[in-house]
Amino acid sequence: MPIPQGRITVCETVNHMHREVDNARMSGQTIGCVPTMGYLHEGHASLIREAANKHPFVVVSIFVNPTQFGPSEDFERYPRDLERDMALLRQAGATHLFLPSVHEMYPDGVQSSIHIDGVTEVLEGAARPTHFDGVATVVSKLFQAMKPDEAFFGQKDLQQTLVIKKLVATSAESCVRETRITVLPTIRESDGLAMSSRNVYLSLEHRSQATIIYRTLCAACDAIRSGETRGTAIEDLMRDQLASVPNISIDYAVAVDAETLRSSTTEFIGPVALCIAVRLGTTRLIDNMLVEPPTA
Ligand code: AMP
Numbered sequence: 001m002p003i004p005q006g007r008i009t010v011c012e013t014v015n016h017m018h019r020e021v022d023n024a025r026m027s028g029q030t031i032g033c034v035p036t037m038g039y040l041h042e043g044h045a046s047l048i049r050e051a052a053n054k055h056p057f058v059v060v061s062i063f064v065n066p067t068q069f070g071p072s073e074d075f076e077r078y079p080r081d082l083e084r085d086m087a088l089l090r091q092a093g094a095t096h097l098f099l100p101s102v103h104e105m106y107p108d109g110v111q112s113s114i115h116i117d118g119v120t121e122v123l124e125g126a127a128r129p130t131h132f133d134g135v136a137t138v139v140s141k142l143f144q145a146m147k148p149d150e151a152f153f154g155q156k157d158l159q160q161t162l163v164i165k166k167l168v169a170t171s172a173e174s175c176v177r178e179t180r181i182t183v184l185p186t187i188r189e190s191d192g193l194a195m196s197s198r199n200v201y202l203s204l205e206h207r208s209q210a211t212i213i214y215r216t217l218c219a220a221c222d223a224i225r226s227g228e229t230r231g232t233a234i235e236d237l238m239r240d241q242l243a244s245v246p247n248i249s250i251d252y253a254v255a256v257d258a259e260t261l262r263s264s265t266t267e268f269i270g271p272v273a274l275c276i277a278v279r280l281g282t283t284r285l286i287d288n289m290l291v292e293p294p295t296a
Contacts, residue, residue, distance in 0.1 A: 006090045010097045014145045017059070017098050021147045024057040031057045033148035034094075035139060038062035039079040039197035043187040045092040047152040050184055052093030059096040059146050060089055066102060067110055068134030079200050098146055105141055113137040116170070119162040122261050123275055124286065127251050135160055136167045143176045150180040154187075156194050158273060158288045159261060186287070188214065194287045206280035209245045213276050216241040217289040220255065220274045224291050229267040231255045234274070242278060251277035251284070258290050268293045 011017040021031055032051030036044050044060075051058045062085060069075035082099075089097060114136040119125075125132050143151065153161050161183045171177045186194050192214030193199065193207075202210060216238050223237055231254075238253040256263050258271040275288045 006093065006095070008086060008089055008094060008097050010099055011059075012099050012101065013104055014100065017096075017145045018147070020096060021057070021059075029056045030150075031055060031059065031146065031148045033142075033146045033151045034058070034060045035142050035151065035153075036060060036062055037064045037078065037197065038085050039081055039200070040085045040088045041187075041195045041197065043154055043156060043195040045088055046187050047154060047184055048089065048092035048094050050182070051150070051152050054150065057096065058094045059098055059148070060094045061098040061100075061142050061146065063098075063100055063105060063138065063142070065105070065134055065138040067106070067113065067137060068131050070128055070130060073128070074198075074201075079197055098142070100145070105138065110137075114140055114167065116163050116166050119159065119166060119261060122159075122256075123252060123254070124159050124277070127277060132160075132163050136163055139164055139167060140171060140173065140176050143179050144173055147175045148179050150182055152182050152184060154185075155183050155290070156186040156196070156287070158275065158290075162259075162261065192218075194285075196285065198283060198285065201281075201283040203281060206283065209248065209280055210285060212242055212245045212248070213278060213285060213287045216253070216276065217274050217287060221289055221291045224255075224268070224272060224293050227294060229293060229295065231264055231268065231272075234272075238274070238276065242276070245280075247280075249279040251279065253278075268295075 011020055032055030034047045034051055048060055064078050066075055113133045115133050116136050120132040165181050168176055168179055168181055188194055191211045193210050219241055220234050220238050234255040242248055242250050242253055253276045256273050258273040272291050273288055277286045
């Protein structure tokens, strides 16, 4: 299929981004935005296509944000390929790329950060203590740069979507508070593995073992739909299935309330989020599914 050659305007500074957005607004356009860290894949493309269906001005940001990586994490080796990303941006229908440097986003270094309470203490927040402060801080800065009407995020990072919704609900900045947040489904490879820029790190053996994550989530969904209401039973099932892969290291495998991400001490009473984080070799993978118990 020929690649459509849509022209992408690249903005490397906040000032340039503001000029583009302000001109577009003056001509009556609405702004859709998709924040990313680049090394784009079909999961990102699904967000960009939906943004392009709804908005004439679609800005994708590519920024590998240092403040959301822990000291021993993969910031330096995070995969980058701008040329390939540009081709995907054109195909998916983006009109603008916001591509700031670290200095542009943090001109005075990291002098302050935003902390969101309530949804950040568990799961990814427990495993990566400074991660969500970095996410909330950078998303607030990105929204102030791109001033979107609507921003698109993937359910793949379920806890991140809750953090961002709370950021928007509590922000004092009008362009953050007025951004509509839309969450779209996780896009998967044909064998069920959730697409992720980090999948490129997997060895062939780990890549084939990684399908256990999807199979485990499906098995747990089936058990809940068949009437299992005890969180502990679901979590035992998930851990047993994951442990069928030798040398997998399980960070967490939990069945939690989909809104609070807390374990229920009794039986499920509403929508359940099944959340998994594992390590295969040095690669950390996360995935989740939402399921409605038949009694809910
Ligand atoms: P990232 O570049 O990993 O920071 O992701 C940028 C956005 O793409 C986030 O909103 C992610 O949740 C979303 N995303 C990443 N992987 C997928 C996927 N497999 N399906 C749908 N959205 C995704």
